[in-house]
Amino acid sequence: MDEKDWTAICILHEEKNLTRSAERLFISQPALTYRLKNLENEFGTRLFFKVKGGIEFTSEGTHLAEYAGEMLKKLQRTKDFMLNMQNEVRGTLRLGVSSNFAQYKLPKLLKEFSTQYPNVQFNVNTGWSTDIMHLLDSSNVQLGIMRGNYDWYGRKTLLHKERLCLISKKEVELDRLPELPFINYKTDSSLKNLINGWWHDRFSDPPMVTMETDRQETCKEMVKNDLGVAILPEICLQPGDNLFTYGLSYKSGDPVLRNTWLMYNEDSLQLSTVKNFIDFLSTRTKI
Template sequence: MDEKDWTALKMLYEEKNISHTSERLYISQPALTYRLKNLEKEFQTTLFFKVKGGIEFTAEGAYLARYSDEMINHLQRTKDHMSNLQGEVKGTLRLGVSSNFAQYKLPKILKSFSTRYPNVQFNVNTGWSTDIMNQLDSSQVQLGILRGNHDWYGKKQLLHKEKLCLISSEEVEMEKLPDLPFINYKTDTSLDSLIKGWWHDRYSKPPFVTMETDRQQTCKEMVKNGLGIAIVPEICLEPSDNLYNYELLYRNGDSVERNTWIMYSEDSLQLSTVKSFIEFLNDHPGI
Protein backbone atom coordinates (compact mmCIF):
# COMPACT_ATOMS: atom_id res chain seq x y z
CA MET A 1 0.00 0.00 0.00
CA ASP A 2 1.10 3.56 -0.65
CA GLU A 3 -0.25 6.93 0.45
CA LYS A 4 -2.83 7.06 -2.36
CA ASP A 5 -4.15 3.63 -1.33
CA TRP A 6 -4.44 4.72 2.31
CA THR A 7 -6.30 7.89 1.33
CA ALA A 8 -8.67 6.08 -1.04
CA LEU A 9 -9.55 3.44 1.55
CA LYS A 10 -10.00 6.01 4.32
CA MET A 11 -12.35 8.15 2.22
CA LEU A 12 -14.31 5.12 1.00
CA TYR A 13 -14.81 4.04 4.61
CA GLU A 14 -16.17 7.51 5.41
CA GLU A 15 -18.42 7.78 2.36
CA LYS A 16 -19.55 4.15 1.93
CA ASN A 17 -20.10 5.07 -1.71
CA ILE A 18 -17.82 4.60 -4.75
CA SER A 19 -19.04 7.61 -6.76
CA HIS A 20 -18.86 10.03 -3.82
CA THR A 21 -15.36 8.82 -2.99
CA SER A 22 -14.13 9.22 -6.57
CA GLU A 23 -15.48 12.79 -6.59
CA ARG A 24 -13.60 13.64 -3.38
CA LEU A 25 -10.41 12.12 -4.82
CA TYR A 26 -10.88 13.79 -8.24
CA ILE A 27 -10.41 10.49 -10.04
CA SER A 28 -12.76 8.41 -12.20
CA GLN A 29 -14.83 5.60 -10.74
CA PRO A 30 -13.06 2.97 -12.91
CA ALA A 31 -9.66 4.22 -11.66
CA LEU A 32 -10.80 4.00 -8.05
CA THR A 33 -12.34 0.55 -8.56
CA TYR A 34 -9.10 -0.68 -10.17
CA ARG A 35 -7.05 0.53 -7.21
CA LEU A 36 -9.40 -1.15 -4.73
CA LYS A 37 -9.36 -4.45 -6.63
CA ASN A 38 -5.56 -4.42 -6.54
CA LEU A 39 -5.73 -3.97 -2.77
CA GLU A 40 -8.02 -6.97 -2.49
CA LYS A 41 -5.56 -9.01 -4.58
CA GLU A 42 -2.64 -7.84 -2.43
CA PHE A 43 -4.34 -8.89 0.81
CA GLN A 44 -6.20 -11.83 -0.72
CA THR A 45 -9.52 -10.87 0.82
CA THR A 46 -12.77 -9.05 0.09
CA LEU A 47 -12.75 -5.53 1.56
CA PHE A 48 -16.38 -4.53 0.92
CA PHE A 49 -19.62 -5.59 -0.74
CA LYS A 50 -22.41 -3.71 -2.47
CA VAL A 51 -25.67 -2.84 -0.75
CA LYS A 52 -28.59 -0.66 -1.79
CA GLY A 53 -27.34 2.90 -2.13
CA GLY A 54 -23.67 2.14 -1.54
CA ILE A 55 -21.31 -0.39 0.03
CA GLU A 56 -20.56 -2.00 3.39
CA PHE A 57 -17.11 -3.02 4.60
CA THR A 58 -16.18 -6.53 5.65
CA ALA A 59 -14.37 -7.03 8.96
CA GLU A 60 -11.08 -7.24 7.04
CA GLY A 61 -11.89 -4.08 5.08
CA ALA A 62 -12.80 -2.13 8.22
CA TYR A 63 -9.55 -3.20 9.87
CA LEU A 64 -7.52 -2.09 6.85
CA ALA A 65 -9.40 1.24 6.69
CA ARG A 66 -8.52 1.95 10.34
CA TYR A 67 -4.93 1.01 9.57
CA SER A 68 -4.96 3.46 6.65
CA ASP A 69 -6.15 6.25 8.94
CA GLU A 70 -3.29 5.53 11.36
CA MET A 71 -0.73 5.47 8.55
CA ILE A 72 -1.95 8.78 7.08
CA ASN A 73 -1.61 10.44 10.50
CA HIS A 74 1.80 8.86 11.02
CA LEU A 75 3.03 10.04 7.61
CA GLN A 76 1.76 13.57 8.27
CA ARG A 77 3.56 13.68 11.63
CA THR A 78 6.73 12.48 9.93
CA LYS A 79 6.47 15.24 7.31
CA ASP A 80 5.86 17.79 10.08
CA HIS A 81 8.97 16.75 11.98
CA MET A 82 11.13 16.60 8.86
CA SER A 83 10.18 20.22 8.07
CA ASN A 84 10.83 21.15 11.68
CA LEU A 85 14.35 19.66 11.65
CA GLN A 86 15.44 22.18 9.03
CA GLY A 87 15.22 24.98 11.61
CA GLU A 88 12.78 27.19 9.71
CA VAL A 89 9.16 28.06 10.35
CA LYS A 90 7.74 26.17 7.40
CA GLY A 91 5.47 23.27 6.64
CA THR A 92 1.74 22.67 6.89
CA LEU A 93 -0.22 23.95 9.87
CA ARG A 94 -3.31 21.80 10.43
CA LEU A 95 -6.06 23.71 12.20
CA GLY A 96 -9.51 22.80 13.44
CA VAL A 97 -11.60 25.94 13.95
CA SER A 98 -15.19 26.52 15.08
CA SER A 99 -17.36 27.83 12.25
CA ASN A 100 -18.12 31.29 13.64
CA PHE A 101 -14.52 32.02 14.51
CA ALA A 102 -13.45 30.74 11.09
CA GLN A 103 -15.92 33.01 9.33
CA TYR A 104 -15.38 36.25 11.24
CA LYS A 105 -11.84 36.11 12.65
CA LEU A 106 -9.66 33.45 11.01
CA PRO A 107 -9.12 34.97 7.52
CA LYS A 108 -7.48 38.10 8.94
CA ILE A 109 -5.37 36.02 11.34
CA LEU A 110 -4.09 33.70 8.62
CA LYS A 111 -3.34 36.60 6.29
CA SER A 112 -1.24 38.37 8.94
CA PHE A 113 0.49 35.16 9.99
CA SER A 114 1.36 34.16 6.42
CA THR A 115 2.82 37.63 5.82
CA ARG A 116 5.25 37.01 8.65
CA TYR A 117 5.83 33.32 7.83
CA PRO A 118 5.39 32.94 4.05
CA ASN A 119 6.66 29.33 4.01
CA VAL A 120 3.77 28.02 6.09
CA GLN A 121 0.78 26.43 4.36
CA PHE A 122 -2.60 25.90 6.01
CA ASN A 123 -4.92 22.92 6.17
CA VAL A 124 -8.09 24.16 7.87
CA ASN A 125 -11.12 22.15 8.98
CA THR A 126 -14.15 24.07 10.22
CA GLY A 127 -17.27 22.92 12.03
CA TRP A 128 -18.97 22.88 15.38
CA SER A 129 -16.67 22.83 18.38
CA THR A 130 -17.66 19.24 19.19
CA ASP A 131 -16.42 18.21 15.73
CA ILE A 132 -13.12 20.03 16.31
CA MET A 133 -12.70 18.18 19.62
CA ASN A 134 -13.00 14.86 17.79
CA GLN A 135 -10.38 15.99 15.27
CA LEU A 136 -8.03 16.94 18.10
CA ASP A 137 -8.56 13.60 19.83
CA SER A 138 -7.74 11.70 16.63
CA SER A 139 -4.73 13.94 15.80
CA GLN A 140 -6.28 15.03 12.51
CA VAL A 141 -5.43 18.60 13.48
CA GLN A 142 -2.46 19.98 15.42
CA LEU A 143 -4.32 22.84 17.04
CA GLY A 144 -7.96 23.62 17.72
CA ILE A 145 -9.75 26.93 18.22
CA LEU A 146 -12.98 26.09 20.01
CA ARG A 147 -15.81 28.02 21.59
CA GLY A 148 -17.51 27.03 24.83
CA ASN A 149 -16.12 24.86 27.60
CA HIS A 150 -14.73 21.42 26.74
CA ASP A 151 -12.62 18.92 28.65
CA TRP A 152 -9.20 18.39 27.08
CA TYR A 153 -6.23 16.35 28.33
CA GLY A 154 -3.63 18.56 26.63
CA LYS A 155 -2.84 22.25 26.73
CA LYS A 156 -5.75 24.67 26.92
CA GLN A 157 -5.42 28.44 26.73
CA LEU A 158 -8.11 31.13 26.85
CA LEU A 159 -8.01 33.26 23.69
CA HIS A 160 -10.82 35.69 24.53
CA LYS A 161 -14.26 36.10 26.09
CA GLU A 162 -17.30 37.08 24.09
CA LYS A 163 -20.73 38.39 25.06
CA LEU A 164 -24.07 37.02 23.91
CA CYS A 165 -26.63 39.50 22.60
CA LEU A 166 -30.33 39.64 21.89
CA ILE A 167 -30.96 41.09 18.43
CA SER A 168 -34.10 42.68 16.98
CA SER A 169 -35.08 44.89 14.07
CA GLU A 170 -36.84 47.25 16.49
CA GLU A 171 -36.59 48.23 20.13
CA VAL A 172 -37.88 45.67 22.62
CA GLU A 173 -38.57 45.52 26.34
CA MET A 174 -36.58 42.67 27.90
CA GLU A 175 -39.36 41.70 30.33
CA LYS A 176 -41.68 41.05 27.36
CA LEU A 177 -39.38 38.63 25.49
CA PRO A 178 -41.45 35.47 26.20
CA ASP A 179 -44.33 36.97 24.21
CA LEU A 180 -42.25 37.92 21.16
CA PRO A 181 -41.62 35.61 18.16
CA PHE A 182 -38.27 33.89 18.71
CA ILE A 183 -36.06 32.49 15.95
CA ASN A 184 -33.88 29.47 16.70
CA TYR A 185 -30.90 28.13 14.75
CA LYS A 186 -28.88 24.94 14.84
CA THR A 187 -25.74 25.25 16.92
CA ASP A 188 -23.47 23.19 19.15
CA THR A 189 -24.58 22.00 22.56
CA SER A 190 -22.36 24.40 24.52
CA LEU A 191 -23.94 27.55 23.02
CA ASP A 192 -27.42 26.04 23.16
CA SER A 193 -26.97 25.28 26.88
CA LEU A 194 -25.66 28.79 27.56
CA ILE A 195 -28.69 30.41 25.91
CA LYS A 196 -31.16 28.11 27.65
CA GLY A 197 -29.44 28.66 31.01
CA TRP A 198 -29.80 32.44 30.68
CA TRP A 199 -33.44 32.17 29.60
CA HIS A 200 -34.37 29.94 32.57
CA ASP A 201 -32.56 32.34 34.89
CA ARG A 202 -34.66 35.27 33.67
CA TYR A 203 -38.08 33.85 32.67
CA SER A 204 -40.56 31.26 33.88
CA LYS A 205 -42.15 30.89 30.42
CA PRO A 206 -40.31 29.24 27.47
CA PRO A 207 -39.52 31.34 24.39
CA PHE A 208 -42.26 31.69 21.77
CA VAL A 209 -40.36 29.88 18.97
CA THR A 210 -41.87 30.60 15.57
CA MET A 211 -39.01 29.60 13.29
CA GLU A 212 -36.05 27.16 13.15
CA THR A 213 -33.14 27.81 10.79
CA ASP A 214 -30.15 25.69 9.89
CA ARG A 215 -27.57 28.47 10.18
CA GLN A 216 -26.90 31.44 12.42
CA GLN A 217 -26.47 33.75 9.41
CA THR A 218 -29.90 32.74 8.08
CA CYS A 219 -31.39 33.46 11.49
CA LYS A 220 -29.85 36.93 11.51
CA GLU A 221 -31.31 37.70 8.07
CA MET A 222 -34.76 36.70 9.34
CA VAL A 223 -34.35 39.09 12.26
CA LYS A 224 -33.30 41.87 9.89
CA ASN A 225 -36.58 41.44 8.08
CA GLY A 226 -38.61 41.83 11.26
CA LEU A 227 -39.66 38.19 11.58
CA GLY A 228 -38.61 37.80 15.18
CA ILE A 229 -35.86 38.14 17.78
CA ALA A 230 -32.84 35.92 18.33
CA ILE A 231 -29.83 35.44 20.60
CA VAL A 232 -26.42 35.35 18.92
CA PRO A 233 -22.73 35.64 19.84
CA GLU A 234 -21.32 39.16 19.56
CA ILE A 235 -18.77 37.95 16.99
CA CYS A 236 -21.37 37.74 14.22
CA LEU A 237 -22.71 41.29 14.63
CA GLU A 238 -21.60 44.09 12.32
CA PRO A 239 -22.55 47.81 12.24
CA SER A 240 -24.02 47.36 8.76
CA ASP A 241 -26.63 44.96 10.17
CA ASN A 242 -28.57 47.95 11.54
CA LEU A 243 -30.03 45.86 14.34
CA TYR A 244 -30.85 46.69 17.93
CA ASN A 245 -28.74 44.52 20.18
CA TYR A 246 -28.94 44.02 23.93
CA GLU A 247 -26.24 42.46 26.06
CA LEU A 248 -27.52 39.45 27.98
CA LEU A 249 -27.28 39.72 31.77
CA TYR A 250 -28.16 37.21 34.46
CA ARG A 251 -30.41 38.30 37.31
CA ASN A 252 -27.34 39.01 39.45
CA GLY A 253 -26.03 41.46 36.83
CA ASP A 254 -23.26 39.23 35.41
CA SER A 255 -22.76 39.20 31.65
CA VAL A 256 -23.46 36.02 29.71
CA GLU A 257 -20.09 35.25 28.14
CA ARG A 258 -18.71 32.52 25.93
CA ASN A 259 -15.06 31.55 26.00
CA THR A 260 -12.89 30.85 22.97
CA TRP A 261 -9.99 28.48 23.62
CA ILE A 262 -6.79 27.38 21.92
CA MET A 263 -6.22 23.66 22.46
CA TYR A 264 -3.25 21.51 21.47
CA SER A 265 -1.09 18.67 22.72
CA GLU A 266 2.22 19.17 24.51
CA ASP A 267 4.05 17.29 21.74
CA SER A 268 2.81 19.65 19.03
CA LEU A 269 4.84 22.49 20.58
CA GLN A 270 7.92 20.78 19.19
CA LEU A 271 6.78 21.93 15.76
CA SER A 272 7.90 25.44 14.84
CA THR A 273 4.66 26.08 12.91
CA VAL A 274 2.44 25.34 15.90
CA LYS A 275 4.62 27.14 18.41
CA SER A 276 4.91 30.24 16.19
CA PHE A 277 1.15 30.31 15.55
CA ILE A 278 0.33 30.18 19.27
CA GLU A 279 2.86 32.94 19.99
CA PHE A 280 1.34 34.99 17.17
CA LEU A 281 -2.17 34.65 18.64
CA ASN A 282 -0.90 35.67 22.07
CA ASP A 283 0.90 38.70 20.63
CA HIS A 284 -2.13 39.83 18.59
CA PRO A 285 -5.21 39.36 20.82
CA GLY A 286 -7.12 42.07 18.99
CA ILE A 287 -7.03 40.43 15.55
Protein backbone atom coordinates in the same frame (compact mmCIF):
# COMPACT_ATOMS: atom_id res chain seq x y z
CA MET B 1 0.28 -0.65 -0.02
CA ASP B 2 1.43 2.95 -0.45
CA GLU B 3 0.10 6.39 0.46
CA LYS B 4 -2.37 6.43 -2.44
CA ASP B 5 -3.77 3.06 -1.34
CA TRP B 6 -4.09 4.24 2.27
CA THR B 7 -5.91 7.39 1.17
CA ALA B 8 -8.25 5.50 -1.16
CA ILE B 9 -9.28 2.92 1.43
CA CYS B 10 -9.81 5.61 4.11
CA ILE B 11 -12.00 7.79 1.89
CA LEU B 12 -14.00 4.78 0.74
CA HIS B 13 -14.52 3.77 4.37
CA GLU B 14 -15.83 7.28 5.13
CA GLU B 15 -18.10 7.61 2.10
CA LYS B 16 -19.31 4.00 1.72
CA ASN B 17 -19.88 4.93 -1.93
CA LEU B 18 -17.59 4.35 -4.94
CA THR B 19 -18.78 7.34 -6.99
CA ARG B 20 -18.37 9.90 -4.18
CA SER B 21 -15.03 8.39 -3.20
CA ALA B 22 -13.72 8.63 -6.77
CA GLU B 23 -14.82 12.27 -6.92
CA ARG B 24 -12.95 13.09 -3.72
CA LEU B 25 -9.84 11.32 -5.03
CA PHE B 26 -10.11 13.07 -8.43
CA ILE B 27 -9.92 9.78 -10.30
CA SER B 28 -12.42 7.80 -12.36
CA GLN B 29 -14.58 5.16 -10.72
CA PRO B 30 -13.06 2.35 -12.84
CA ALA B 31 -9.57 3.48 -11.75
CA LEU B 32 -10.63 3.35 -8.10
CA THR B 33 -12.26 -0.08 -8.57
CA TYR B 34 -9.05 -1.37 -10.20
CA ARG B 35 -6.93 -0.09 -7.27
CA LEU B 36 -9.24 -1.71 -4.73
CA LYS B 37 -9.30 -5.00 -6.64
CA ASN B 38 -5.49 -5.04 -6.54
CA LEU B 39 -5.62 -4.56 -2.78
CA GLU B 40 -8.01 -7.48 -2.42
CA ASN B 41 -5.63 -9.62 -4.51
CA GLU B 42 -2.66 -8.48 -2.44
CA PHE B 43 -4.29 -9.49 0.86
CA GLY B 44 -6.19 -12.46 -0.54
CA THR B 45 -9.52 -11.44 0.97
CA ARG B 46 -12.64 -9.49 0.17
CA LEU B 47 -12.63 -5.95 1.58
CA PHE B 48 -16.20 -4.85 0.84
CA PHE B 49 -19.39 -5.83 -0.92
CA LYS B 50 -22.07 -3.84 -2.69
CA VAL B 51 -25.42 -3.05 -1.09
CA LYS B 52 -28.31 -0.88 -2.18
CA GLY B 53 -27.10 2.71 -2.38
CA GLY B 54 -23.45 1.99 -1.64
CA ILE B 55 -21.07 -0.55 -0.13
CA GLU B 56 -20.40 -2.22 3.21
CA PHE B 57 -16.96 -3.19 4.48
CA THR B 58 -16.11 -6.68 5.63
CA SER B 59 -14.37 -7.06 8.99
CA GLU B 60 -11.08 -7.48 7.09
CA GLY B 61 -11.78 -4.30 5.13
CA THR B 62 -12.56 -2.35 8.29
CA HIS B 63 -9.32 -3.54 9.88
CA LEU B 64 -7.37 -2.46 6.78
CA ALA B 65 -9.08 0.97 6.76
CA GLU B 66 -8.09 1.50 10.41
CA TYR B 67 -4.51 0.48 9.60
CA ALA B 68 -4.46 2.86 6.61
CA GLY B 69 -5.71 5.72 8.79
CA GLU B 70 -2.94 5.15 11.31
CA MET B 71 -0.31 4.99 8.57
CA LEU B 72 -1.50 8.29 7.09
CA LYS B 73 -1.24 9.94 10.50
CA LYS B 74 2.28 8.57 11.03
CA LEU B 75 3.33 9.73 7.58
CA GLN B 76 1.98 13.23 8.22
CA ARG B 77 3.77 13.43 11.58
CA THR B 78 7.00 12.31 9.90
CA LYS B 79 6.64 15.00 7.23
CA ASP B 80 5.94 17.61 9.93
CA PHE B 81 9.05 16.73 11.90
CA MET B 82 11.28 16.46 8.84
CA LEU B 83 10.31 19.99 7.80
CA ASN B 84 10.75 21.13 11.38
CA MET B 85 14.42 20.09 11.30
CA GLN B 86 15.15 22.88 8.83
CA ASN B 87 16.06 26.33 10.12
CA GLU B 88 13.22 28.29 8.56
CA VAL B 89 9.58 28.05 9.58
CA ARG B 90 7.89 25.98 6.88
CA GLY B 91 5.35 23.21 6.53
CA THR B 92 1.60 22.77 6.83
CA LEU B 93 -0.36 24.07 9.80
CA ARG B 94 -3.45 21.93 10.36
CA LEU B 95 -6.21 23.86 12.10
CA GLY B 96 -9.69 22.94 13.29
CA VAL B 97 -11.75 26.08 13.84
CA SER B 98 -15.33 26.71 14.95
CA SER B 99 -17.45 28.15 12.15
CA ASN B 100 -18.11 31.59 13.64
CA PHE B 101 -14.47 32.21 14.51
CA ALA B 102 -13.47 30.96 11.06
CA GLN B 103 -15.90 33.33 9.37
CA TYR B 104 -15.32 36.51 11.35
CA LYS B 105 -11.79 36.30 12.77
CA LEU B 106 -9.63 33.65 11.10
CA PRO B 107 -9.06 35.05 7.56
CA LYS B 108 -7.39 38.24 8.82
CA LEU B 109 -5.23 36.27 11.27
CA LEU B 110 -4.06 33.78 8.64
CA LYS B 111 -3.27 36.58 6.19
CA GLU B 112 -1.13 38.36 8.78
CA PHE B 113 0.64 35.14 9.82
CA SER B 114 1.35 34.11 6.22
CA THR B 115 2.89 37.54 5.58
CA GLN B 116 5.37 36.86 8.39
CA TYR B 117 5.90 33.19 7.45
CA PRO B 118 5.35 32.82 3.68
CA ASN B 119 6.55 29.19 3.62
CA VAL B 120 3.73 27.97 5.85
CA GLN B 121 0.65 26.45 4.22
CA PHE B 122 -2.71 26.02 5.93
CA ASN B 123 -5.04 23.05 6.11
CA VAL B 124 -8.23 24.32 7.76
CA ASN B 125 -11.31 22.37 8.86
CA THR B 126 -14.32 24.33 10.09
CA GLY B 127 -17.51 23.23 11.80
CA TRP B 128 -19.27 23.16 15.13
CA SER B 129 -17.00 23.06 18.14
CA THR B 130 -18.03 19.47 18.91
CA ASP B 131 -16.77 18.46 15.44
CA ILE B 132 -13.48 20.31 15.99
CA MET B 133 -13.00 18.55 19.32
CA HIS B 134 -13.35 15.20 17.53
CA LEU B 135 -10.71 16.24 14.96
CA LEU B 136 -8.36 17.27 17.76
CA ASP B 137 -8.94 14.06 19.71
CA SER B 138 -8.16 11.98 16.62
CA SER B 139 -5.01 14.06 15.83
CA ASN B 140 -6.39 15.12 12.45
CA VAL B 141 -5.58 18.72 13.39
CA GLN B 142 -2.68 20.15 15.38
CA LEU B 143 -4.59 23.09 16.86
CA GLY B 144 -8.25 23.48 17.70
CA ILE B 145 -10.06 26.80 18.18
CA MET B 146 -13.33 26.06 19.94
CA ARG B 147 -16.13 28.14 21.39
CA GLY B 148 -17.71 27.07 24.66
CA ASN B 149 -16.30 25.01 27.50
CA TYR B 150 -14.98 21.53 26.79
CA ASP B 151 -12.88 19.12 28.81
CA TRP B 152 -9.42 18.69 27.31
CA TYR B 153 -6.42 16.75 28.63
CA GLY B 154 -3.83 18.82 26.72
CA ARG B 155 -2.91 22.52 26.69
CA LYS B 156 -5.71 25.06 26.73
CA THR B 157 -5.47 28.86 26.34
CA LEU B 158 -8.31 31.39 26.54
CA LEU B 159 -8.32 33.49 23.36
CA HIS B 160 -11.46 35.56 23.64
CA LYS B 161 -14.57 36.28 25.69
CA GLU B 162 -17.73 37.63 24.13
CA ARG B 163 -21.18 38.46 25.32
CA LEU B 164 -24.46 36.99 24.14
CA CYS B 165 -26.84 39.60 22.81
CA LEU B 166 -30.53 39.90 22.09
CA ILE B 167 -31.08 41.46 18.67
CA SER B 168 -34.22 43.10 17.30
CA LYS B 169 -35.29 45.48 14.54
CA LYS B 170 -37.14 47.71 17.00
CA GLU B 171 -36.60 48.62 20.62
CA VAL B 172 -37.99 45.98 22.98
CA GLU B 173 -38.46 45.51 26.70
CA LEU B 174 -36.53 42.49 27.90
CA ASP B 175 -39.19 41.70 30.52
CA ARG B 176 -41.69 41.15 27.67
CA LEU B 177 -39.43 38.76 25.80
CA PRO B 178 -41.62 35.63 26.26
CA GLU B 179 -44.44 37.48 24.45
CA LEU B 180 -42.36 38.31 21.36
CA PRO B 181 -41.84 36.05 18.30
CA PHE B 182 -38.52 34.31 18.79
CA ILE B 183 -36.28 32.96 15.99
CA ASN B 184 -34.14 29.89 16.66
CA TYR B 185 -31.19 28.48 14.70
CA LYS B 186 -29.24 25.24 14.66
CA THR B 187 -26.08 25.36 16.74
CA ASP B 188 -23.91 23.19 18.95
CA SER B 189 -25.03 22.03 22.39
CA SER B 190 -22.63 24.37 24.21
CA LEU B 191 -24.24 27.56 22.88
CA LYS B 192 -27.74 26.12 23.11
CA ASN B 193 -27.22 25.27 26.78
CA LEU B 194 -25.85 28.75 27.49
CA ILE B 195 -28.91 30.42 25.92
CA ASN B 196 -31.33 28.06 27.68
CA GLY B 197 -29.56 28.62 31.00
CA TRP B 198 -29.95 32.38 30.71
CA TRP B 199 -33.59 32.07 29.69
CA HIS B 200 -34.50 29.84 32.64
CA ASP B 201 -32.66 32.22 34.95
CA ARG B 202 -34.80 35.15 33.79
CA PHE B 203 -38.20 33.70 32.79
CA SER B 204 -40.62 31.01 33.89
CA ASP B 205 -42.38 30.87 30.49
CA PRO B 206 -40.69 29.35 27.40
CA PRO B 207 -39.87 31.47 24.33
CA MET B 208 -42.56 31.84 21.66
CA VAL B 209 -40.56 30.23 18.86
CA THR B 210 -42.01 31.12 15.44
CA MET B 211 -39.09 30.13 13.18
CA GLU B 212 -36.32 27.51 13.11
CA THR B 213 -33.43 28.35 10.77
CA ASP B 214 -30.40 26.30 9.81
CA ARG B 215 -27.81 29.08 10.20
CA GLN B 216 -27.14 32.09 12.40
CA GLU B 217 -26.80 34.40 9.39
CA THR B 218 -30.24 33.32 8.14
CA CYS B 219 -31.64 34.00 11.60
CA LYS B 220 -30.10 37.47 11.63
CA GLU B 221 -31.60 38.29 8.22
CA MET B 222 -35.05 37.36 9.55
CA VAL B 223 -34.55 39.74 12.47
CA LYS B 224 -33.43 42.48 10.08
CA ASN B 225 -36.79 42.12 8.35
CA ASP B 226 -38.62 42.52 11.68
CA LEU B 227 -39.90 38.94 11.76
CA GLY B 228 -38.88 38.34 15.37
CA VAL B 229 -36.05 38.61 17.87
CA ALA B 230 -33.08 36.31 18.44
CA ILE B 231 -30.07 35.73 20.68
CA LEU B 232 -26.66 35.69 18.98
CA PRO B 233 -23.02 35.76 20.09
CA GLU B 234 -21.47 39.21 19.78
CA ILE B 235 -19.00 37.93 17.17
CA CYS B 236 -21.84 37.62 14.64
CA LEU B 237 -22.90 41.27 14.89
CA GLN B 238 -21.62 44.07 12.64
CA PRO B 239 -22.23 47.85 12.84
CA GLY B 240 -23.87 47.76 9.41
CA ASP B 241 -26.59 45.38 10.65
CA ASN B 242 -28.58 48.37 11.96
CA LEU B 243 -30.16 46.35 14.75
CA PHE B 244 -30.90 47.06 18.38
CA THR B 245 -28.61 44.92 20.55
CA TYR B 246 -28.96 44.17 24.25
CA GLY B 247 -26.10 42.52 26.11
CA LEU B 248 -27.54 39.71 28.22
CA SER B 249 -27.00 39.41 31.98
CA TYR B 250 -28.15 36.95 34.61
CA LYS B 251 -30.35 38.07 37.52
CA SER B 252 -27.16 38.38 39.55
CA GLY B 253 -25.95 41.07 37.15
CA ASP B 254 -23.15 38.91 35.70
CA PRO B 255 -22.88 39.12 31.90
CA VAL B 256 -23.61 36.02 29.82
CA LEU B 257 -20.24 35.26 28.25
CA ARG B 258 -18.98 32.66 25.82
CA ASN B 259 -15.32 31.68 25.78
CA THR B 260 -13.15 30.89 22.78
CA TRP B 261 -10.28 28.49 23.51
CA LEU B 262 -7.11 27.43 21.75
CA MET B 263 -6.38 23.75 22.42
CA TYR B 264 -3.48 21.53 21.43
CA ASN B 265 -1.24 18.68 22.53
CA GLU B 266 2.03 19.40 24.32
CA ASP B 267 3.95 17.40 21.68
CA SER B 268 2.81 19.81 18.96
CA LEU B 269 5.03 22.53 20.42
CA GLN B 270 8.01 20.68 18.95
CA LEU B 271 6.84 21.85 15.52
CA SER B 272 8.01 25.33 14.58
CA THR B 273 4.84 26.05 12.61
CA VAL B 274 2.64 25.28 15.63
CA LYS B 275 4.82 27.07 18.18
CA ASN B 276 5.11 30.21 16.06
CA PHE B 277 1.36 30.32 15.41
CA ILE B 278 0.63 30.00 19.13
CA ASP B 279 3.16 32.76 19.88
CA PHE B 280 1.57 34.85 17.13
CA LEU B 281 -1.90 34.51 18.68
CA SER B 282 -0.55 35.36 22.15
CA THR B 283 0.63 38.76 20.89
CA ARG B 284 -2.86 39.72 19.73
CA THR B 285 -4.43 41.75 22.54
CA LYS B 286 -7.77 41.71 20.73
CA ILE B 287 -8.85 38.74 18.65
